[in-house]
Amino acid sequence: MPHQDDGSRAGALRAMYAAAVELLLHAPIRVDNLAALEIGRHLLQIQAGGTRTVHL
Secondary structure (H helix, E strand, O other), rough: OOOOOOOOOHHHHHHHHHHHHHHHOOOOOHHHHHOOEEEEEOEEEEEEEOOOEEOO
């Protein structure tokens, strides 16, 4: 069941944990390396044609 975004800290933490779990399911990495990831530096959004993907 999806949660409504209320802009709270709890909502931000839920989103962060969900993203971490999703990433670990597709690209198993060490927890320290996961914590060090930076959006824009290590996670890059690539758009080709009408498709947008994120690369690690």
